[in-house]
Amino acid sequence: MNRDNDKGKVLISRSLILGGVQLFLLLLLIFRLYYLQVYQADKYKMLADENRISTRLLVPPRGRIYDRNGELLATNRQNFQAMMVAEQTPNVQATLDAFKKIMPLSEAEEERIKKDLKKNRSFVPVKIKDNLSWEEVARIQLNAPDLPGIIIDEGLSRDYPVGKEAAHVIGYVSSVSENDVKDDPLLEVPGFKIGKAGIEKLFEKKLRGRGGNLKLEVNAFGRVMKEIEREDGIPGDRIDLTIDARLQKKAYELFGEESGAAILLDVNSGEILAFVSVPAYDPNLLTQGLSVQDWTELNENERKPLMNKAVSGQYSPGSTFKMVVALAALESGVITPQSRSFCAGKMFLGNHAFHCWKEGGHGYIDVVQALQHSCDIFFYETAQKLGINKIAEMARRFGMGQVVDIGLENEKAGLIPDTDWKLRRFGEPWQTGESLISGIGQGYILTTPIQLATMTARIANGGYEVTPTFIPAGDDRPELKKLPVSSENVALVKRGMFDVVNVPGGTAFGSRFDYKGMKMAGKTGTTQVRRITMKERQSGIVRQEDLPWKYRNHALFVGYAPQENPRYAVVVLVEHGRGGSAVAAPIGGKLLLEALKLEQQPLKAKD
Amino acid sequence: MYKFYETSFKNQPPTFREKLQNLSMAYILIILILASLGVVMLYSAANGSWHPWALQQLLRFGLGLCVMLTLALIDVRFFMRYAYVFYFVTLGLLIAVEIGGHIGMGAQRWINLGFIKLQPSELMKIALVLALARYFHSSSLQNIESIKGIIAPILMVMFPAFLVLTQPDLGTALMLIFTAGAMFFAIGVQLWKFGIVLLGGLISLPIVWKLLHEYQQNRVLTFLNPERDPLGAGYHIIQSKIALGAGGMFGKGFLKGTQSHLNFLPEKHTDFIFTMLSEEFGMIGAVFVVLLNVLLIAYSFGFALRSANYFGKLAAIGLATNYFLYVMINISMVLGLIPVVGVPLPLISYGGTVILSVMAGFGIILSVNINRNINIGKE
Numbered sequence: 001m002n003r004d005n006d007k008g009k010v011l012i013s014r015s016l017i018l019g020g021v022q023l024f025l026l027l028l029l030i031f032r033l034y035y036l037q038v039y040q041a042d043k044y045k046m047l048a049d050e051n052r053i054s055t056r057l058l059v060p061p062r063g064r065i066y067d068r069n070g071e072l073l074a075t076n077r078q079n080f081q082a083m084m085v086a087e088q089t090p091n092v093q094a095t096l097d098a099f100k101k102i103m104p105l106s107e108a109e110e111e112r113i114k115k116d117l118k119k120n121r122s123f124v125p126v127k128i129k130d131n132l133s134w135e136e137v138a139r140i141q142l143n144a145p146d147l148p149g150i151i152i153d154e155g156l157s158r159d160y161p162v163g164k165e166a167a168h169v170i171g172y173v174s175s176v177s178e179n180d181v182k183d184d185p186l187l188e189v190p191g192f193k194i195g196k197a198g199i200e201k202l203f204e205k206k207l208r209g210r211g212g213n214l215k216l217e218v219n220a221f222g223r224v225m226k227e228i229e230r231e232d233g234i235p236g237d238r239i240d241l242t243i244d245a246r247l248q249k250k251a252y253e254l255f256g257e258e259s260g261a262a263i264l265l266d267v268n269s270g271e272i273l274a275f276v277s278v279p280a281y282d283p284n285l286l287t288q289g290l291s292v293q294d295w296t297e298l299n300e301n302e303r304k305p306l307m308n309k310a311v312s313g314q315y316s317p318g319s320t321f322k323m324v325v326a327l328a329a330l331e332s333g334v335i336t337p338q339s340r341s342f343c344a345g346k347m348f349l350g351n352h353a354f355h356c357w358k359e360g361g362h363g364y365i366d367v368v369q370a371l372q373h374s375c376d377i378f379f380y381e382t383a384q385k386l387g388i389n390k391i392a393e394m395a396r397r398f399g400m401g402q403v404v405d406i407g408l409e410n411e412k413a414g415l416i417p418d419t420d421w422k423l424r425r426f427g428e429p430w431q432t433g434e435s436l437i438s439g440i441g442q443g444y445i446l447t448t449p450i451q452l453a454t455m456t457a458r459i460a461n462g463g464y465e466v467t468p469t470f471i472p473a474g475d476d477r478p479e480l481k482k483l484p485v486s487s488e489n490v491a492l493v494k495r496g497m498f499d500v501v502n503v504p505g506g507t508a509f510g511s512r513f514d515y516k517g518m519k520m521a522g523k524t525g526t527t528q529v530r531r532i533t534m535k536e537r538q539s540g541i542v543r544q545e546d547l548p549w550k551y552r553n554h555a556l557f558v559g560y561a562p563q564e565n566p567r568y569a570v571v572v573l574v575e576h577g578r579g580g581s582a583v584a585a586p587i588g589g590k591l592l593l594e595a596l597k598l599e600q601q602p603l604k605a606k607d
Numbered sequence: 608m609y610k611f612y613e614t615s616f617k618n619q620p621p622t623f624r625e626k627l628q629n630l631s632m633a634y635i636l637i638i639l640i641l642a643s644l645g646v647v648m649l650y651s652a653a654n655g656s657w658h659p660w661a662l663q664q665l666l667r668f669g670l671g672l673c674v675m676l677t678l679a680l681i682d683v684r685f686f687m688r689y690a691y692v693f694y695f696v697t698l699g700l701l702i703a704v705e706i707g708g709h710i711g712m713g714a715q716r717w718i719n720l721g722f723i724k725l726q727p728s729e730l731m732k733i734a735l736v737l738a739l740a741r742y743f744h745s746s747s748l749q750n751i752e753s754i755k756g757i758i759a760p761i762l763m764v765m766f767p768a769f770l771v772l773t774q775p776d777l778g779t780a781l782m783l784i785f786t787a788g789a790m791f792f793a794i795g796v797q798l799w800k801f802g803i804v805l806l807g808g809l810i811s812l813p814i815v816w817k818l819l820h821e822y823q824q825n826r827v828l829t830f831l832n833p834e835r836d837p838l839g840a841g842y843h844i845i846q847s848k849i850a851l852g853a854g855g856m857f858g859k860g861f862l863k864g865t866q867s868h869l870n871f872l873p874e875k876h877t878d879f880i881f882t883m884l885s886e887e888f889g890m891i892g893a894v895f896v897v898l899l900n901v902l903l904i905a906y907s908f909g910f911a912l913r914s915a916n917y918f919g920k921l922a923a924i925g926l927a928t929n930y931f932l933y934v935m936i937n938i939s940m941v942l943g944l945i946p947v948v949g950v951p952l953p954l955i956s957y958g959g960t961v962i963l964s965v966m967a968g969f970g971i972i973l974s975v976n977i978n979r980n981i982n983i984g985k986e
Contacts (some may be wrong), residue, residue: 007748010795012912015924018793019908022931026901029935030894032942036851037890044852051849052865219869 052219053228057189058212061156063236065170065199065207068273068472071245074170074200077159080132080152082140083125086117089149098146099128102139123223125151131288158193158287162245164280165252168308168408169243169470171198172283186211193287197308199239199470202407209236241470242271250594251276254587259303260555260574261310261449264591267457267560267569268480269473270466272406273595277309302550303575311404311411314446315573318525319374319507319580320558321395321441323459323493325383326367328394330489334385337492340364343377349433354380357526371496372506374524376440383439388430391438392418397483399454399467400447406468414451417444442527449573452558457569458483459497460521460560463490497521498563501589507581508557511589520592521566522559524580529553544578552576557584561592568595620981626680629977631910637903638675638954638969642668642962644896645955648884651862652876652957660876660957667959671966678970683978686971687741687918694738694763700727701770717960728771728779729964733971735783736790736925738763743794744918745985751795760791775820778948782932789928790921826946846871847879847941850886851893858889876957878949882941896955900934910976916983919975926968933965 036044065074082099089095096113099105105113109129116126128150132140137152144150158173160166173193176182186192186208194208195201212233217225251262255278264274281298290298298306307313329335345361347354356362356376362369370378383391395401401416417438419430437443447455450468457466464480498521500506507524530551544552555577560569570588577583621629646668649660704718704727717724742760743751750756764787772780792801816824829841850866859865864886867875875883885893907927911920930953937952939945951958953965 007751007795007917010748011793011917011920014793014795015908015911015920018789018924018928019905022904022928022935023901025935026897026904026931029897029938029942029944032939032944033851033885033890033893033897036848036942037854037885037893038856041852041855044849045855047849048853048866048871051846051871052869217865217869220871225869 052217054216054218054222054224056214056216057186058214058230058233059156059186059189059192060209060211060233061235062158062173063203063207063209063238065239065241067241067243067245067248068271069244069246072161073166073241073243073245075159075161076156079130079155079157080134080137081130081155082128082132083151083153084113084117084128085123085125085149085151086120087122087149092117092149095147095149096128098143099140099150102143102147103129103136105129121221121223123221125153130155131157160283160287162248163284164282165249165276166243166245167198167280167283168277168310169198169241169248169275170283171200171202171408172196172281172286173200174286175289184208184211196286198408199241201409203237203239207236207239210234240472242266242273242472243275243470244273244595244598246598247274247591247595248276250274251587251591252278252280254590255574258574258577258583259309260572260577260584261308261313262570262572262587262591263310263449263453263468264568264570264595265453265457265468267460267466267566268464269477270457270468271472272453272468272470273568274591275310275470277307277313279303279305281305308408308410309573309575310449311406311408312448313573313575314412314414314448315554315556316443316445316527317400317441317447317452318527318554318556319441320452320455320523320525320556320571321445321447322371322374322379322439323497323523324395324398324400324455325379325386325391325439325441326371326493326496327485327489328390329382329386330367330492331394331485332386332390334390335367335382337368338366340366341370341375341378341381343375345377347377347380349384349436352433354433354436368492368496368499371493371523372499372503374500374507379439380436383435384432386435386439388435388438389418391435392416394485395445397485398458400451404448404450404454404468406450406470411450412448414448415444415446441525449571452556452573453569453571456558456560456571459490459493460566460569462487494521494563497523497559500524501559501585502563508559508585508589510581511557511585513589513593515593515596518562518596520559520561520589521563522557522570522585522588524585525554525556525558526578526580527554527556529576549576552578555580555582555584557588559585559588559592561596567599568592570595620682621977623680626977630676630679630973631906631976634903634906634969634973634976637899637906638966641896641899641903641954644884645880645957647861648880648887648955649876649957651864651887652867652880652883654868655862664957664962667962668954668966671962674963675966675970675973678967679973679977681974683916683919683922683971683974683981684983686737686922686974687744687983690734690737690741694734697727697730697734698767698770700725701731701767703727705770705773724960726960728767728774728776729960731767731771732779732783732786732929732964733926733967735764735767735787736922736929736968737971739787739790740918740921740925743790743921744916744983746794748795752797757791757796757800760787763787775823777819777823778936778950781948782929782936782950785932786925786929790925793924794917794921826948829946843873843879843947844943846873847882848943850882851942854886854889854893856890858885858887858892861887863887877951878937878947878956879941880956881938881952884955897938900931904931904934907972910972910979914975914979916981918983919979919981923972923975926972930965930968933961 061076064072067073086092113126113128120126160170174196176187176192176194195204210233213231215229217228219225247264251274259278261277263272265272342364343356343362345356345359362373362375365375365378395416400414403411403413422430434443438445453468463483463485465483466480501508501512501520501522508522513520555574557572557580560566570592572584572588574583646661646665649664653660717726739760746756768780768783850872853866864883866872866886867883872879872882904927907923911923914920933950933953936950940947951961953961
């Protein structure tokens with residue numbers, strides 16, 4: 001009985017302890033709540049916002065590129081894409097099959113679509129096909145009842161209205177690659193494209209603009225619930241170029257099936273009006289992404305459509321170099337305007353015979369006639385008397401042997417040899433014979449078409465240091481520096497160039513024109529790609545047309561117009577074009593004539 | 608005036624009218640408030656919709672209310688009389704589920720009664736309390752303090768706990784053991800015996816660790832370091848803490864919790880409903896819920912102390928402790944104080960069995976209070 005009483009007492013005290021412990025533990029929870037909800041609230045509020053707010057970059061529209069007359073060279077085009085939202089269709093495969101009936105999909109495309117559908121959550125739109133035409137969009141919308149889950153999405157994609165013709169000036173944009181410097185978060189945006197060549201690359205920063213920000217509320221699965229905040233970006237700047245789209249188109253067309261490069265520029269400002277490298281690629285295709293097959297084809301084409309021959313192609317200047325040799329000789333006094341040489345068709349240096357292109361020889365001729373007929377013997381003798389270093393010095397003054405730096409990638413410096421260079425490069429002294437062939441622009445000498453354009457412009461403007469450019473000079477054009485050559489000597493060389501075109505017997509006589517009294521001056525060049533062997537000389541020269549394309553001579557023409565106060569200079573290089581007179585000079589003539597004609601035509605209204 | 612722990616002895620059962628008068632209205636009111644909060648939160652969990660949870664929960668609560676009131680009006684001696692029968696029937700059901708689970712596909716923890724899925728383990732929480740209450744009611748203190756006297760009740764605990772553990776349901780097994788432990792303590796089992804059991808437990812911890820399923824091991828490891836698996840099991844705890852913290856003092860407002868409505872918070876309608884409540888109603892709301900539960904448990908203990916019979920006292924203490932464990936484990940778990948063990952917050956979390964089982968418990972506690980003056984012999 002006593003113990004029974006104890007049982008009750010124990011139970012009461014123990015129950016109170018038990019209840020007290022439970023009360024204590026529950027109150028502990030309140031302290032924990034205080035710690036989490038008040039003490040650490042700020043930290044967790046931030047984490048909650050990080051969870052729910054997703055920031056997306058808004059891609060600004062890329063700046064447009066215009067020619068000198070306000071014609072569009074690069075713009076942005078509405079790009080219609082068909083997308084599929086998996087959760088909006090009862091059967092993904094059925095919808096895909098229905099889509100295929102309207103628009104065929106390749107097996108590779110279907111594979112990619114299925115992979116994307118699997119990878120993404122069911123509310124994320126997956127691209128089915130892009131670059132749809134209006135007609136295709138209409139067809140999809142007409143069949144909408146059979147295509148549940150298919151939506152049409154509008155984006156912007158780069159468009160080059162001038163296409164191939166301006167490809168090597170404008171370049172193209174393409175997806176960001178691993179090697180590109182990621183200096184802007186925009187580059188991380190899927191599908192973002194940046195300039196990979198040409199002006200698109202040169203002015204990438206200006207054209208790109210600045211990305212905007214879009215703050216979205218998303219749920220745990222990434223689905224967008226609502227827009228919180230939008231900060232628009234800044235569109236890319238417009239770029240105006242000196243290019244004239246009409247001349248650009250004309251230059252490209254003049255080449256026809258040939259391969260090469262042509263540049264037409266203003267001799268006083270250096271503004272480039274036409275700049276082509278032929279054949280070219282279609283920048284629209286490169287921007288959309290090429291198939292492996294198309295890419296291989298572009299890469300392996302022997303006429304190298306991906307190479308910008310105007311700045312990256314290095315060629316012997318051939319006879320177009322003779323003006324530089326003549327100027328060097330006149331300046332140094334090795335010859336005078338009256339000096340004559342006798343051309344017998346060949347000359348000897350030791351045992352070695354040097355041939356003029358004209359087998360019978362030109363007889364007695366002075367410097368103007370030597371330029372007109374492009375006599376080799378005259379320039380062999382002149383170069384022999386002059387020495388290579390004086391020639392090299394003059395060539396550099398006229399822009400050769402160094403990059404002109406017009407801003408395009410892969411611009412080459414060419415090569416202007418001298419005695420030091422020979423010693424450095426080969427460890428051997430310069431040979432007189434090497435001076436001789438340098439005198440006709442062959443041997444070690446290499447130039448790019450843009451260097452020849454620079455040279456021609458500097459001769460045409462009377463010896464002023466003009467530099468080619470794609471950027472309009474504007475009103476505050478700096479005064480041009482006079483090169484250290486006498487105006488009289490330049491005028492003499494120009495007379496020779498005028499005779500080349502306008503006097504019977506001149507090598508470009510066939511390409512002359514007279515447009516309202518305006519005439520052209522110029523110089524042709526034909527450079528050997530392979531040596532002519534002794535045996536061939538004896539058995540008669542093999543006709544160029546009978547050689548395989550890649551062994552044929554390069555054809556060159558440099559010229560300017562009009563003859564009085566020249567405004568335009570042109571350089572034309574036709575790779576393996578056989579002869580400068582026959583192939584390059586006509587292109588150069590037509591291009592200069594077109595430029596003169598266009599000056600007279602009223603422009604289309606600018607936009 | 609009476610002291611609340613003093614009991615007066617009277618041996619005739621109260622009439623039906625007296626029973627109704629003695630129903631603790633405050634107690635029922637607290638339950639109603641908590642259950643209403645649950646329905647409100649389930650309405651929010653469905654982004655402001657009665658479907659699929661809130662309406663269903665309301666119906667279940669209604670059923671639970673009927674069960675509670677029915678049990679409250681039953682004579683407490685009835686529970687005592689059938690305590691062992693109830694215990695063994697429930698044990699049988701547990702074994703049946705165990706065997707059925709092995710024969711059928713995977714682990715099955717319930718018996719389908721059509722309108723509700725009956726979980727024998729849930730029933731066992733009540734059955735064990737009643738059986739132990741009856742056993743200790745009849746034992747003398749001498750008997751209880753002897754080793755021999757506690758072998759039978761220990762077996763009564765160990766057998767169902769083992770069965771539940773193998774289901775596997777660690778949470779329920781621990782609750783059975785803790786509830787029983789509380790009753791052992793209350794009736795006067797010496798503290799050193801608890802010390803021995805604790806020591807034995809610590810020694811056998813490595814063995815138990817090996818017996819745990821890999822996912823259970825992961826839960827413990829993840830609890831110890833949530834960053835270990837930020838996208839997997841640790842994700843729950845991290846997101847729960849973010850939701851709580853983001854709720855702050857006053858909360859984000861009803862239906863405005865971003866963590867829960869944007870689905871960052873997992874299981875927001877079941878185990879993590881307290882987190883959602885705290886996000887939307889802030890610390891104010893959370894403390895309100897904790898205090899209501901403190902009140903509910905305090906009332907239960909008060910009823911236990913006022914009861915004239917040991918069976919009633921022990922049954923009320925056991926059932927109150929069982930409810931306390933639910934609340935304590937669930938809230939500690941969502942506050943990141945203990946590993947996630949999958950214990951719901953009764954009355955508030957969505958789930959039929961739990962609501963019926965705790966309401967049945969409240970019914971018995973009410974019955975203990977109504978019949979507090981009945982003196983029951985040792986038999």
